[in-house]
Amino acid sequence: MATEKGLERTCLVSERDTKKYSLALDRMSWLQKNSNEERQQQEAEVTGANPAYHCHSYSQVYENRKREQHHARRKLCVASVICTFFMIAEITGEYVAGSLALASDAAHVLVDLTGFLISLFSLWLASKPPTKQLTFGWHRAEILGALMSMIIVWMVTGVLIYLACMRLLHPDYDIDATVMLITSACAVLINVLLSLILHQTGHGHSHGAQVREFPLEKPALSNASLRAAFVHAIGDLFQSISVLISALIIFFKPQYKIADPICTFVFSTFVLATTITILRDILTVLMEGASKGFAYDAVKARILAVEKVESVHNLHLWSLTMNQTALSAHIATADTMDSQKILRDVTQALFEHYSFHSITIQIESGEDQKPDCVFCQEPKD
Numbered sequence: 001m002a003t004e005k006g007l008e009r010t011c012l013v014s015e016r017d018t019k020k021y022s023l024a025l026d027r028m029s030w031l032q033k034n035s036n037e038e039r040q041q042q043e044a045e046v047t048g049a050n051p052a053y054h055c056h057s058y059s060q061v062y063e064n065r066k067r068e069q070h071h072a073r074r075k076l077c078v079a080s081v082i083c084t085f086f087m088i089a090e091i092t093g094e095y096v097a098g099s100l101a102l103a104s105d106a107a108h109v110l111v112d113l114t115g116f117l118i119s120l121f122s123l124w125l126a127s128k129p130p131t132k133q134l135t136f137g138w139h140r141a142e143i144l145g146a147l148m149s150m151i152i153v154w155m156v157t158g159v160l161i162y163l164a165c166m167r168l169l170h171p172d173y174d175i176d177a178t179v180m181l182i183t184s185a186c187a188v189l190i191n192v193l194l195s196l197i198l199h200q201t202g203h204g205h206s207h208g209a210q211v212r213e214f215p216l217e218k219p220a221l222s223n224a225s226l227r228a229a230f231v232h233a234i235g236d237l238f239q240s241i242s243v244l245i246s247a248l249i250i251f252f253k254p255q256y257k258i259a260d261p262i263c264t265f266v267f268s269t270f271v272l273a274t275t276i277t278i279l280r281d282i283l284t285v286l287m288e289g290a291s292k293g294f295a296y297d298a299v300k301a302r303i304l305a306v307e308k309v310e311s312v313h314n315l316h317l318w319s320l321t322m323n324q325t326a327l328s329a330h331i332a333t334a335d336t337m338d339s340q341k342i343l344r345d346v347t348q349a350l351f352e353h354y355s356f357h358s359i360t361i362q363i364e365s366g367e368d369q370k371p372d373c374v375f376c377q378e379p380k381d
Helices: 002-049 059-097 100-126 140-169 177-198 224-252 259-286 296-304 336-353
Strands: 311-321 324-333 356-365
Touching (some): 059 224, 100 140, 100 224, 140 224, 177 224, 259 311, 296 324, 296 336, 324 336
Parallel strands (some): 324 356
Antiparallel strands (some): 311 324
């Protein structure tokens, strides 16, 4: 009997323990479920507060790029139509007046038209999607088109300088000052219109509402093709002004017809000078440099200002076009357990102050850093 009662008590104890264990498991499961729900809710709140943290949440950048290309195409099409009609008028005026200055201006308008068409083609090419070979896409076509346009300007300018030299050596030519005056006056008006059509302004973007520790950067947002076209238009404008001055001199003082080739020299010198800036920017892009407004030290300071970021190394800034800059960097932190939050914070901080095309961040432990690593050294000024 005692043995049976002992067994009964043992069974009762086992049942009670089993129930307690089951209740404990249920409670742990409930707590874990609540914890998961709270964590998901917190992540949702973070996602809502920081929409730029996701690696592919570049819809705003993409839309801005599409809008910019559409805007540039529209301006270039209008400018091309105006150039076509005006070039025909100038060639007719040059044939009647016999002015080399008008011929040079008409030739430059032809170069402008060619440059506009090249720019339109490069914009179409740049809008094509990436391929497995061209993983960044066709953005550099825009830069190559601008470079080709500048090369054409230099070639035509060289030809015009040669013709001006020949006219100085052989001054046996006649100029109809009246036709030259009328045509050059119309040229000034047309080139002012073209310059206004092709003019563009760049501005920085900010989507954060908080007070910032640093001043807002203003990267260059100009389209390379449109900028090259604007350089052409400005060169034409000053050439037209020079031709107008030359026409006025010859109209009142016909014996000073030497003003015609001198005008060509002045124009050629100015045009070559106006191409230097854009050529420098084109070469910066082709050499994987950063665009204006993306200063290395300023970008690094913004990353270091993020909480828990100890150091930044292997920071690279390079441009796909004049307004498409990419960033990659390695960030060292002591709290690698919270790496996702650090990644979100850094990405958000960068997108709030810069219009990057893409951002790639690698989080590393501060203990794994090697001061003597060649790739981790700070670049020279």
